[in-house]
Amino acid sequence: MHKILVLGGAHIDRRGRIDGETAHGASNPGRWFVEAGGGGFNAARNLARLGLTVRMISPRGGDADGESVAAAALAAGVDDRPFIFLDRKTPSYTAILERDGNLVIALADMELYRLFSPRRLAVRAVRDAMAEADLLLCDANLPQETIAALAARARHLGKRVAAIAISPAKVPRYRDSLDDIDFLFMNEAEAQALIGQRPETAEGWPALLRQAGLSGGVVTRGREAAIGFAGDRSVSLLPPTIDTIADVTGAGDSLAAGVLYGVMRGLAFEEAMRLGAAAAVITVQSPLATAENLSADVLRDMLALVPAAKILS
Numbered sequence: 135m136h137k138i139l140v141l142g143g144a145h146i147d148r149r150g151r152i153d154g155e156t157a158h159g160a161s162n163p164g165r166w167f168v169e170a171g172g173g174g175f176n177a178a179r180n181l182a183r184l185g186l187t188v189r190m191i192s193p194r195g196g197d198a199d200g201e202s203v204a205a206a207a208l209a210a211g212v213d214d215r216p217f218i219f220l221d222r223k224t225p226s227y228t229a230i231l232e233r234d235g236n237l238v239i240a241l242a243d244m245e246l247y248r249l250f251s252p253r254r255l256a257v258r259a260v261r262d263a264m265a266e267a268d269l270l271l272c273d274a275n276l277p278q279e280t281i282a283a284l285a286a287r288a289r290h291l292g293k294r295v296a297a298i299a300i301s302p303a304k305v306p307r308y309r310d311s312l313d314d315i316d317f318l319f320m321n322e323a324e325a326q327a328l329i330g331q332r333p334e335t336a337e338g339w340p341a342l343l344r345q346a347g348l349s350g351g352v353v354t355r356g357r358e359a360a361i362g363f364a365g366d367r368s369v370s371l372l373p374p375t376i377d378t379i380a381d382v383t384g385a386g387d388s389l390a391a392g393v394l395y396g397v398m399r400g401l402a403f404e405e406a407m408r409l410g411a412a413a414a415v416i417t418v419q420s421p422l423a424t425a426e427n428l429s430a431d432v433l434r435d436m437l438a439l440v441p442a443a444k445i446l447s
């Protein structure tokens with residue numbers, strides 16, 4: 135069975151949704167929803183539910199939120215191996231959403247991730263986990279110097295590296311490591327923040343990202359066609375149209391998991407892209423950031439809704 139090691143964010147997400155029209159500067163009736171989250175952790179849970187052996191390493195505080203993250207890992211079948219700082223708080227992300235789901239404002243309390251320094255990669259348990267894994271997955275919650283050290287270590291071990299962008303503010307942390315990353319998952323805003331420019335048409339993303347040193351990745355574009363590339367292959371894939379969307383939180387993380395699941399199975403990249411799109415559909419139909427009903431069988435059934443990918447090169 136394929137083994138994946140995930141290093142990155144595993145924290146608490148709090149989302150408040152306003153019931154009516156948003157009244158700025160005033161109290162708004164609404165509802166809170168709290169769950170475990172984090173780009174790396176969402177992808178880890180999806181990959182575990184698809185039947186892969188997944189280990190997660192992330193900093194965590196010695197508090198009730200940390201216990202909630204551990205419980206979520208156990209429920210999804212993730213081998214959870216955190217660095218626990220008993221005197222610190224588990225990182226959190228708190229967002230206020232309008233009735234239609236658009237973001238009003240958010241606060242990311244991610245200070246603890248700064249303690250995941252490159253020295254942590256030298257810990258025996260981490261070195262062993264990296265040596266045993268078939269693929270390493272990280273997210274940009276890690277410090278830039280830690281990402282660079284991780285990518286260099288993976289290159290030395292001959293391991294493939296995948297990465298999740300997280301946000302336009304954090305994706306530049308990958309700039310020093312692009313030559314050592316095999317797959318980077320991002321949206322258009324994150325891709326532009328990474329390389330400082332945007333192509334004239336979406337089909338130009340692979341060329342620009344290759345020029346920057348990246349050998350593979352996926353650029354999502356909301357309801358527009360996603361653009362993916364790996365090696366000398368570039369593809370375009372239009373997301374399927376669905377009637378019911380419960381919450382788009384975690385859709386990009388599930389797409390990354392679906393693509394990597396296909397890659398680990400040895401599928402052609404365009405077919406791996408279709409699996410990613412199918413995983414994203416399953417996720418947005420769930421109120422959770424990771425759909426609890428996700429499985430290899432459910433993913434295969436959802437493929438019926440996903441169109442064939444268009445080969446660009």
